[in-house]
Amino acid sequence: MVKWADICLPQDRGGLGILASRRMNVALMLDWVWRITLGDGGLWLRLLEAKYLQGIPLLACSCSAGSQFWKSIQAIKEEIRAGLWFSVHNGSGTQFWLDPCLDGAPLRLRFPGLFAICAAPTILVSEAALADRWHFEFFRSFGPAEVLEWNSMREVVPLPLSPEPDSVSSSLSPSGEFSVSSAYQALCRRPVLPWLSPLWKAPMPMKIKIFVWQLLRDRLLSGTEVLKRHGPGNGLRPLCHVPETGMHILFSCVAAQALWCYVREALGPEWVAHNFAEFLQVRATPAGRKRRLFWLVFSALTWTLWTTRNKMVIERVFPRRASDSFFKFLAFLQLWHPLARPRDRGRLQLSLDALLTTARRLSRTPSS
Incomplete structure (x- = not known):
């Protein structure tokens, strides 16, 4: 809360x-x-x-x-x-x-x-x-x-x-x-955070923006947070069997690391997420359309990890392949693509093409 x-x-x-x-x-x-x-x-x-x-x-x-x-x-x-x-x-x-x-x-x-x-x-x-x-x-x-x-x-x-x-x-x-x-x-007596304003201008649904806002404030209802409120479950991550925190879900879990590696290989080495605060400080500060598109990709990535987590914890449905998360992430980006400004759609389409090419290559089964 x-x-x-x-x-x-x-x-x-x-x-x-x-x-x-x-x-x-x-x-x-x-x-x-x-x-x-x-x-x-x-x-x-x-x-x-x-x-x-x-x-x-x-x-x-x-x-x-x-x-x-x-x-x-x-x-x-x-x-x-x-x-x-x-x-x-x-x-x-x-x-x-x-x-x-x-x-x-x-x-x-x-x-x-x-x-x-x-x-x-x-x-x-x-x-x-x-x-x-x-x-x-x-x-x-x-x-x-x-x-x-x-x-x-x-x-x-x-x-x-x-x-x-x-x-x-x-x-x-x-x-x-x-x-x-x-x-x-x-x-208000609070300092202005200039890198945060583009989040609310990013081309994505309002519920996703509020989700990212909760993430930035470390207020996601992870397993440990639910356990603190005497809710159901033991507070452990089903996939890793360690205490489930927001940072673990989105950065440390093997599923999260696979998706981050995929994005890094498709979009460049700057998409490295070892430290959340440092990552945002570096990636969310560039001015102009780069910052708007950053929030779009970052939100789709974290929303993919969060919905995948909910499938595992609530519905007990586990992903069969790592590529499932890749294509789910791409589906969110394609769904929000029409919401982007006309002048941003060309750059966004280039990112989508690079992500799709990498997803196909990583998910291809080696011939015997």
Whole structure:
């Protein structure tokens, strides 16, 4: 089983792309926050300014009581800061320690020693810049570490000199404009896996893509996994009489090794599968149609091994010849061939011809 939080991740981050309702709700709330920050609103914005803000910047406002809408905004302040970048002019709209303004990061992270002893962590830049110098109140006097941070801060943080108000841009998109989709992606907090996106664009049925997704997450219901859940069977591979894991079914079993050797002989030495992670890192990263066709061949190969395994474990039907798996693998590729893009079909047909020629040669019975 896969956690629901992982299922709701975007497809290029290892999930199935199902929208997470809470994450989308926060992204939609951030759209309202963006409009408040830019002053883009009518009567509703004037009401918020008069009732809650009263001339204070949104992120600096500590009023937590009020309507459900206002409470929801106050509850996502950290998410708000993660998606904004402040350009300081007069400093009246930027909190010195908390708002990301210098190199896109808040100063509390760059100077943690000073922030830890600061008496006013929510102070505005305009309030801290007095008489052409920085003025802060601290709980205690500086030690050697704080002295170094203070000197460094004075060198890298410029005083606000412009009379213009501070401006805000979105750090989630190159254009600096906010969008709900970019906010939703940022809230996932998972790195993008660029080699995974082509899996979902590969020309094959959706159930096969989900099968490969389960394989990549090591969530196939192999014999050992069924045994953990107190299901039927002893957890052993019928063909090899060893504990049946997903990696054994698809890579270590003699049936799997025969099929991999066949593919390697037909398509080239790069189709070597000793280490699953290393194999994917090398074979799934090339750009363009090669990557799409890789996922097609890899999915057909692993699906062949999995269905063969189910025949043995569930129906107790064993393959009579190794070539049975070869032709079953070819049947899946030919079945999915019409799903390929027109520009990919020529390259796919060349691979099919090479695989078919090799299958016939390997399955030919020697004359006596």
